[in-house]
Amino acid sequence: MAAFEALFRDFGPRIRAYLLKLTRDRQAAEDLMQETMLAIWRKAGQFDPARGQASAWIFTIARNIWIDAWRKQKRPTFDHDDPALVPDPEPDAPERMVLSQSGAALHEALKTLPPEQVELIRLSFFDDASHSTIAAQTGLPIGTVKSRIRLAFGRLRTALEEFK
Template identity: 85%
Template sequence: MVAFEALFREFGPRIRAYLLKLTRDGQAAEDLMQETMLAIWRKAGQFDPARGQASAWVFTIARNIWIDAWRKQKRPAFDPDDPALAPAPQADAPDLLEQKQSGQALHEALKTLPAEQIELIRLSFFDEASHSTIAARLGLPIGTVKSRIRLAFGRLRAALEEMK
């Protein structure tokens, strides 16, 4: 215990001043200084005088403890009530029925389109292929692909309106 007291008297005030400069908070500097002194005491067997001076080793430990504390501060606290973590609400019966009817209406409206336009819509929206990929795959200019997709959408929209 005498050795720890001597270590504390020697390095405690210097470490506290160093941490005060880093934290700009007296209480935080005091807490981190005490944490540093405990870490030094626990890791004393790891000190190698051949690798450098004891003070450099001590202040490296202090700096690492400060960095750890700073990182913990910057990390947001886990909030189990955060709406982003809540599961998506389950659709109720009327919503499920509406989704099913909308899906059926879309399938029926797609049947009214020519096969070429159905293929373009499938590639673009269901396979999520880019317009340039579709153009390369079908051997068409990109402008033609874009205009045919726009035309297919217009016909699809009209077919869905007729079904209402």
């Protein structure tokens, strides 16, 4: 106990000052200093004087304890009521009907397009392929892919307006 008291008297204020510089919070520095001193006491048998000075070992323990506390503090808490985490409500009957009719209208509008434009729309929007990937797959120049998709959109827009 006398050795711990001497160690505490000698290193306690220095560790507190070091942790205060890191945390900028007196109470946190005091708590971390006490935690550091307990860790030093528990790990005293692990100290090897051949590997360096005792002060370097002690301040390494203090720094590691501060890092652990900082990581715990910075970890976001999980809020079950966060609107971003709540799934969208299921559509009610009128919304489902509108979605179903919109889907049916889109299918009918796609039937009005030439097959090569339907294929480009499918690759781009349903398979999520980039224009360059589509160009490589189809053997078409990238400019042709872009212009055909743009043309297909114009035709789809016209066809969907007719279904309204």
